Amino acid sequence: MNVLTLRDLRVEIDGPTGVVRAVRGVSLDINAGEVLGLVGESGSGKxxxxxxxxxxxxxxxxxRVGHLEVAGQTLAATAPETWRRxxxxxLGFVFQNxxxxxxxRLTVGALIREALSGDERDLRTAHMRALELMDQVGIDRARDRLSQFPHELSGGLAQRVVIALALARRPRLLIADEPTTALDVSVQAQILDLIDRLRKDHGLGVLLVSHDLAVIGDRADRVAVMYAGEIVETGPADRVIDAPVHGYTQGLLAAAPGRLIAARGTPPPPPEAHPRPLVEAVNVSRSFSLGGLHLPxxxxxxxxxxxxxxxxxxxxQSLGIVGESGSGKTTLARMLVGLEVPTQGAILFDGRDVSGFGAQDRARWRREVQFVFQDNAAALDPRHTVGQSICEPLLTHGLPPAEIEARLHRVLGEVDLPADFAARRPHQLSGGQRQRVGIARALISDPRLIIADEPVSALDVSVQAVIMSLLNRxxxxxxxxxVVISHDIGVIRYVCDRVVVMRRGQIVEAGEAETVFAAPKHAYTRQLLAAVPGARRVA
Structure with missing residues (x-):
């Protein structure tokens, strides 16, 4: 039985430059107990x-829609208020963020109570129903969680709460829009396993929306590929992933990190051993106060x-640091660049302890070690042009304006951005373009080391491929x-020679990237590799 029948959906939006036809004649069908994967890049209309x-x-x-039917009810034959109800x-909706x-401002318990139907909202019934829903979505310590606020939850727990809200009225159709984009690979696997279990237990039809073909290929029964507001290819998941017909689908698959590694062939040999490391962390630890009253x-x-x-x-050399959120990988990287100070141990740059640097040596260290931030939108001042943001690191160097201008044009060319982009502002750029600006800003100081924190995590797969190829070039x-920090093992394999795997603040495995990923020794590394979505199909 169909839980969704959609015919000839069209969506138009008035934009500053005219009408944008966001969706052009899309038709979909979803049966009870079936997962339809809707895949495409940002702006495709999914x-x-x-x-x-x-x-x-x-x-x-x-x-505008030619025909829309949900759970046996047709839009045209139903009064507006009845249709809203x-x-x-x-229909349950799981949002991306x-x-x-x-x-x-609401606790988890209040959020769930608000989502329940009217006859379940009295305190006792709502409390019992909230505990039932939290148990269904695998939230531990459910009674304690009811009094917590969203900011007190991890990303994975918060997404489980969103799924609980979507299930509150026992829907027939579940729409999950990029439900795992910002999550670590193991948490991503847990959320996808949860959606799959709920589909089987409740007979849900699921529309799984994603830009990640690996996720879609691993979890969907059928796949519909969108490009420029239209569905360009549809069919069983095995057929679409293994033998795509449309050129756009073929391009998406070719841009997956696993396919890029295969196309690259044998990785280049690591650089010859150098008598002195460029940067080194020696038995470093970092702890943070959790607040509260401090008494002697x-x-x-x-x-x-x-x-x-x-x-x-x-x-x-290129070193990858991989691990889940909270594993300590970003804190370690911030110590290497001087944004955090070790509680114990030492950071060495060119063989010298940075804690003993004077002003001149510290300035050289700051100049020769640069950082590319994860959130490229937040890292750029919206009041500054691209050129101003890129050149900002040079303001204290006392360089003549002509040299600064020459360096600006050089680095824009190196990251494949036209010279006229220097006059644009961050809101006028795509995510991939902003990430290139962040890389250009790191390059303009002529650094010897660049530390990149999740450089492609929020980008479409084809844009990821462009940025990774740019880094290698x-x-x-x-x-x-x-030093590349990522929870995406495919990215680390493509960009890095060596890798360290972190868990709960400790390095549990280290070595040549291909060796570690081909024959992992630690159980946690094997667990991370097993959780990679679509590993059987796309890697």
């Missing part, structure tokens, strides 16, 4: 299609973010070293 089905399009959108009760989807006889509570880590990066041309 999220607008999902929002249109749920009646959640922005006010500026004009929606049907959508509310028969759980922290934005949850009201920060009762020290405050502290959390160990990094415990006794030892890493080194030689000139021309710059390394070959400039001889620059990298």
């Amino acid at each position: 999220s607008m299609t999902a929002l249109s089905i749920a009646g959640l399009t922005p006010p500026a959108a004009r929606v 049907l959508r509310r009760d028969a 759980p922290m934005r989807a949850l009201n920060p 006889w009762r020290p405050g509570r502290r959390r160990d973010a990094v415990i006794g880590a030892n890493v080194l990066v030689r000139p021309g 710059l390394r070959a041309e400039r001889g620059v070293s990298y």
Whole structure:
């Protein structure tokens, strides 16, 4: 039985440059107990299609549909109020960003009670139903969680709460819009396993929206590929992933990190051993205070973010740091660049302890070690042009304006951006373009080491491929070293020679990247590899 029948959906939005046809004649069918994967890049229309089905399009959108039927009820034959009630009760929606989807002023218990139907909202019934829903979505310590606010939850727990809200009225159709984009690989696997279990237990039809073909190929029964507002290819998941017909689908698959590694062939040999590492962390630890009252006889509570880590990066080498959120990988990287100070241990740059640097040596260290941030939108000042943001690191160097201008044009060319982009502002750029600007800003100081924190995590797969290829090309041309932090093992394999795997602040495995991933020794590394979505199909 179909839980969704959609025919000829069209969505138009008035934009500053004219009418944008976001969705052009999309038709879909989903059966009870079936997962339909809707895949495409940003701007393809997949999220607008999902929002249109749920009646959640922005006010500026004009929606036209030839035929829409949800759980046996047809839009044209149903009064508007009845249709709103049907959508509310028969359709559950899981949003991409759980922290934005949850009201920060309400506790988890209040959020679930608000989502329940009217006859379940009395305190006792709502309490029991909330515990039941939290148990269904695998939230531990459910009674304690009811009194917590969203900011007190991890990303994975917050997404489970969003799924619980979507299930509150026992829907027939579940729409999940990029439900795992911001999550670590193991948490991603847990959320996808949860959706799959709920589908089987409740006979749900599922529309799984994603830009990640590995996720779609691993979890969907059928796949529909969207490009420029249209479905360009559809069919069984095995056929679409293994033998795509349309050129756009073939391009998406070719851009997956696993396919890029296969196309690259044998990885280049690691650089020859250098007598002295460029940067080294020697038995470093970093702990943070958890707040509370500090008394001489009762020290405050502290959390160990990094415990006794030892890493080194030689000139021309690329080191990957992989692990889940909270593993300490970003804290370790921030110590290497000087944004955090070790609680114990030492950071060495060119063989010297940075804690003993004077002003001149510290300035050289800051100049020769640069950082590319994860959130490329937040890392750029919206009031500055691209050129101003890129050149900002040079303002204290006393360089003449002509040289600064020449360097600006050189680095824009190196990251494949036209010279006229220097006059643009961040909001006028795509995510991939902003990430290139972040890389250009790191390059303009002529660094010897670039530390990149999740450089491609929020980008479409084809844009990821462009940025990863850019990093490899710059390394070959400039001889620059990298430290790349990522939870995406495919990215680490493509960009890095060596890898360290972190868990709970400690390095549990280290070695040549291909050796570690081909024959992992530690159980945690094997667990991470087993959780990679689509490993059987796309890697």
